[in-house]
Amino acid sequence: xxxxxxxxxxxxxHSQPSLIWEVVGGADKGGILVRDGxxxxxxxxxxxxxxxxxxxxxxxxGQRLHYRLKTGTGPEEGWISIAxxxxxxxxxxxxxxxAKRDTEPRCLAELAKAPVPWTPVSMPQLQEKHMQMAPGIxxxxxxxxxxxxxxxxGPAWLTKAFHTAGSIPKDNKVKTLKNVKEYIGGGNCSKxxxxxxxxxxxxxxxxxxxxxxxxxxxxxxxxxxxxSSVMQTGSELGxxxxxxxxxxxxxxxxxxxYFGDVSNxxxxxxxxxxxxxxxxxxxxxxxxxxxxxxxxxxxxxSQNEYYFLLTTYGARMAGxxxxxxxxxxxxxxxxxxxxxxxxxxxxxxxxESSGIGEKEFNxxxxxxxxxxxxxxxxxxxxxxxxxxxxxxxKRILAVSNAYTAEMQWWCNRNPDYIAWSHxxxxxxxxxxxxxxxxxxxxxxxxxxxxxxxxxxxxxxxWLYCCEYDFLNKNLDDLLDCFIKEYEASGGPKLDRAxxxxxxxxxxxxxxxxxxGAAPQIYKMCKKAEF
Numbered sequence: 001x002x003x004x005x006x007x008x009x010x011x012x013x014h015s016q017p018s019l020i021w022e023v024v025g026g027a028d029k030g031g032i033l034v035r036d037g038x039x040x041x042x043x044x045x046x047x048x049x050x051x052x053x054x055x056x057x058x059x060x061x062g063q064r065l066h067y068r069l070k071t072g073t074g075p076e077e078g079w080i081s082i083a084x085x086x087x088x089x090x091x092x093x094x095x096x097x098x099a100k101r102d103t104e105p106r107c108l109a110e111l112a113k114a115p116v117p118w119t120p121v122s123m124p125q126l127q128e129k130h131m132q133m134a135p136g137i138x139x140x141x142x143x144x145x146x147x148x149x150x151x152x153x154g155p156a157w158l159t160k161a162f163h164t165a166g167s168i169p170k171d172n173k174v175k176t177l178k179n180v181k182e183y184i185g186g187g188n189c190s191k192x193x194x195x196x197x198x199x200x201x202x203x204x205x206x207x208x209x210x211x212x213x214x215x216x217x218x219x220x221x222x223x224x225x226x227x228s229s230v231m232q233t234g235s236e237l238g239x240x241x242x243x244x245x246x247x248x249x250x251x252x253x254x255x256x257x258y259f260g261d262v263s264n265x266x267x268x269x270x271x272x273x274x275x276x277x278x279x280x281x282x283x284x285x286x287x288x289x290x291x292x293x294x295x296x297x298x299x300x301x302s303q304n305e306y307y308f309l310l311t312t313y314g315a316r317m318a319g320x321x322x323x324x325x326x327x328x329x330x331x332x333x334x335x336x337x338x339x340x341x342x343x344x345x346x347x348x349x350x351x352e353s354s355g356i357g358e359k360e361f362n363x364x365x366x367x368x369x370x371x372x373x374x375x376x377x378x379x380x381x382x383x384x385x386x387x388x389x390x391x392x393x394k395r396i397l398a399v400s401n402a403y404t405a406e407m408q409w410w411c412n413r414n415p416d417y418i419a420w421s422h423x424x425x426x427x428x429x430x431x432x433x434x435x436x437x438x439x440x441x442x443x444x445x446x447x448x449x450x451x452x453x454x455x456x457x458x459x460x461x462w463l464y465c466c467e468y469d470f471l472n473k474n475l476d477d478l479l480d481c482f483i484k485e486y487e488a489s490g491g492p493k494l495d496r497a498x499x500x501x502x503x504x505x506x507x508x509x510x511x512x513x514x515x516g517a518a519p520q521i522y523k524m525c526k527k528a529e530f
Contacts, residue, residue, distance in 0.1 A: 019094045021057060023050065026089065032089050038066070053070075055090070058077075060082075097284075101204040103256070107247055120234065121233045121267045122230065137263065141261070145270055165244070165258065168198070168205060173198065174197070176196060179194055209258065209275055213269070215228065236448065238449060239447040249326050253431075254443055254447075256274040282433070288434075291427040293465040300432075304470075309441075311478050314422065315485035315486040315489065316489045339453035347405045367519070368393070375530050407505045423448065423450055426462065456505075
């Protein structure tokens with residue numbers, strides 16, 4: 001929201017690019033009021049400034065903005081309020097870039113600490129303790145896990161947390177906390193955005209921050225919270241570790257880490273990072289908007305450009321892990337789960353089916369066949385509704401289900417194909433930008449599920465949300481791109497046929513997993529609407 005208090009001169013006195021604001025208020029009134037002076041009692045001009053107009057900042061005094069009109073209608077120049085009764089009337093489109101900071105000393109100190117073990121959280125434990133305050137397992141201090149607690153604990157807690165995590169210098173403090181907003185977006189947690197001011201403004205510290213916190217255990221997020229805290233117990237620790245330990249060493253940008261912790265007792269957690277200025281001009285970087293999965297028509301460029309870049313960076317990260325350039329093998333394996341450490345007999349392979357039970361599978365495959373062949377057939381190529389295809393679909397998924405553990409073991413049996421990397425490198429877990437030469441680059445978010453296991457298996461989870469026709473046409477080239485970059489970054493030479501098999505088996509396993517999605521699909525789009 002309205003949080004860019006730097007005028008034409010930044011904190012360090014250097015001239016900044018001109019700051020551009022967009023008018024977002026006054027939609028129901030034909031725009032917002034304009035006055036001829038800073039005071040709210042100065043003369044009101046007759047015309048209003050239109051909603052959607054963009055204006056250049058001439059000066060900013062508290063909540064009052066002196067502007068020059070760029071696009072839209074209304075007075076060429078004047079003063080407006082950027083917020084009224086907690087609601088934004090104008091928001092900053094240009095973002096003042098924050099200088100880079102050397103985070104290696106902080107990462108080095110974190111890597112030197114002993115890993116913290118995690119004990120699975122039970123449902124009764126979650127129900128009893130989800131509203132309790134408890135110290136985190138990493139830094140041993142209490143932490144807020146919702147907007148109300150953050151406001152109550154305020155700047156004093158933020159200062160202590162940032163000092164404890166080594167993310168701001170010991171001689172600086174958080175002076176003010178403001179504009180705290182909680183919202184439930186996509187993903188598996190709630191989100192907070194808030195702004196801070198430091199006692200000593202610094203060009204390399206972010207004032208616009210973002211936090212991930214747990215879903216409330218109730219209402220529309222009840223089942224999501226139970227899933228994240230009990231079924232996927234401990235996954236937050238993986239996300240916190242990736243950001244806290246490896247920020248300075250990854251081959252791409254990640255949001256700057258300020259603090260993160262989780263309680264094994266209550267399952268509450270928090271991760272505080274810089275807020276990515278999606279859709280804004282950030283110095284030389286023209287930031288893309290935040291993308292959703294499976295909406296590639298929104299990409300501001302070709303699918304080729306985006307997915308080959310994703311694959312290149314993903315392979316680079318995995319190759320660096322093989323070369324022990326992120327951290328030593330022993331250190332990585334002490335902080336993150338590793339399939340290489342799992343003996344063959346622990347994969348759950350057996351003479352009978354190692355998948356879901358026969359009764360459950362039969363009920364689910366019936367729903368899957370109905371969806372692909374009848375209810376949702378408009379979504380699939382025509383051949384998918386033929387009896388021959390549906391028979392094949394049933395047979396292949398039945399075999400995939402029966403051999404669940406065997407497929408997982410097979411994909412993880414060869415150490416050359418096992419590396420640490422991101423678990424879900426889709427476009428919605430990435431922030432993209434173009435530099436001054438319009439060249440695309442990226443940074444990576446959302447590190448839950450980062451672990452050491454089959455790269456072919458994971459490649460499916462990076463690419464499964466792109467358009468089918470694009471993937472079908474480019475799969476071999478994408479695999480070759482991965483193989484080349486993985487080797488160039490320190491990994492061994494991989495065989496494309498083997499990598500393709502791992503990718504395909506991962507897809508089939510997800511095919512079984514998705515059979516249970518039909519009821520959720522019908523909640524969002526009723527059967528009759530198909």
